Amino acid sequence: MVDLQQMLPKSGVELYVDGNRKTVFSYNRFSGALSHAAGPLKEGRHSVRIRATDPDGRTASRHWISRVEYTGNHVLRASN
DSSP, X not given: OOOTTTOOOGGGEEEEETTEEEOOOEEOTTTOOEEOOOOOOXXXXXXXXXXXXXXXXXXXXXEEEEEEEEEGGGEEEEEO
C-alpha cells in the first residue's frame, strides 16, 4: 500500500495471516512492497489481510484468500 502524499510508515501497516496478526515483516514505504516469511503453511485456503492507517487516522484495507497446494517433490503452488 502506498500513500502518495505521506509515504506511509511501517508503523501504520498491519498484516494478518489466517486472522493472526504478524509483526515481523518488511515494508518499503517508497514502493509499498510488503513481504513476510510465513513459514510452512498447511495445504488449503489461507486468508491475508493488510490494513493501513495514515498519520491523519484514515484507513484502508485489502483482504484476499489464497490456496496452497503441495505437489510431488514438495513443490509449492499458491493461487488466489
